[in-house]
Amino acid sequence: MPEQRLIDGRDLLPPEPLQLALEELASLAPGEELTMLLRCEPLPLYSILEKNGFSYRSDRKPDGTSEVRIRKA
């Protein structure tokens, strides 16, 4: 079972969530998944992921939280 990594960025000030995501992505192995919880759609992050070989899925939770699941494509 691959390790689950989680960043809860809901109470962090920008750019802290992005900063933590970059650190985690640097060591994300194939098969591993990084989950981010945010209060907004992280459009700059999506652009970074697309251009750097990561796939992601984003879901909007009923409380307004965006849950972004990221893997190495």
Added chain:
Amino acid sequence: MQPALSFEQAPPISVPYRFFLTAPVFGAVAGLVLAWFGPVALQSRWSPGALAMTHLIVVDFMLQAMCGSLLQFVAVVAGNNIWRPHLVASLVHPMITAGAVFLATAFLLEQPILFLVAALVFAAALGLFLTVMAIALLRTPARGMSIHILRLAVFGLLVTVALGATLAVTLGLQADAATTWSLLAMINVHVAWGLAGWALMLVIGVSILVVPMFQLTPAYPDWMTRALPAGLFLILCLWSLQLFAPKDTVQAWQSGVALAGMLLAGAYAITTLWLQSRRRRRLTDATFILWRVAMLSLLAFAMSWVIFDLVPQLGDHSRAPLWLGVLALPGVFLSVITGMLYKIMPFLNWLHLQQQGGSAIPPPNMKQMIPEASMRRQMWLHITALGLLLAAVLWPALASTAGLAFFASCIWLEWNLIGAARVYARFRDKIRAAAVAQHGTPPI
């Protein structure tokens, strides 16, 4: 090793920074104009000094900062690249700067030819800017209320510029504007679209995203993010009908339309203050306080308007519009802009340095970009200047003192922003030097 990540959405940092670094300079010039003219400038809203100051603030300070922010914000939030942002900025920025100088000088010297030149320069600069922004905002695949509100704001700027250029040409040709529309009605509609349709609409569109994000507040209620811009837009359309009313008559419905607008503005201010009071982390930085000052000023503006409407002895006073002008311009918009610049520039510094240096040379902490103590001191000077400007409307003898305080506040803001730009330049050079040492070529 951190991968070399791409941040292609963001335009080059020089695109927004040229606008941001120019804006406070002209605020300082506006302060000097008031200090020089003294009480004469505050006799009425039509005095050359008051008109010059107003346009130095709205066209140079506000428009510069807002154009720079919009170029950056739309590129990132709308998720698509703006057409040749560097070229657009290189053309639009000097033209707006020159246009503002022509316009302010035209008011000060009452030179008709300068109004014509200003109208021509603004029409060219903002015609290009509006076309590029409209294409980016209409073609974006991104959805959400912020995008809709930004579209409305860009339309608001279009109406403001069209009417402003028409007014400037009218003054330039010394023509009788009343041949088609009443001059006063045109000015009323121009001011309303400029302040509410462009500036306030943009602040609302941006605040829906940045207040919860940078101040960790709950989100704005969904119904409000829909009702507020739609209501404001409808009110502005109704307000514009006065262009077609019989000349030089004040229509009874105008007062009702304006009061509805004040109700909306007040509701937005109260909601923002309420959200701020429910923030999840008790951070009280300069941006937070400046947004609070802006929202309290907006509330005071709406309440003053209602009082002026109910008590004609006050509302008809020649300095009543100046009171509203001080609350709106330095009070609401310059407070918001200053607060946002104190967040945006450190953030952009970080983003661009992160892109260039990666983990090898990590960028400095956000808090190191502009010293917090310096931001707070400038913020208090801004609040003092705002208080003095309001006092000077009541006691014009204070005009020169208020002008000097406002000048000092703008210069300090400029100093802080230059400091942030210098931090960026220093680290960029460090990253380049390290890359040259390692590979023999600087990073792109």
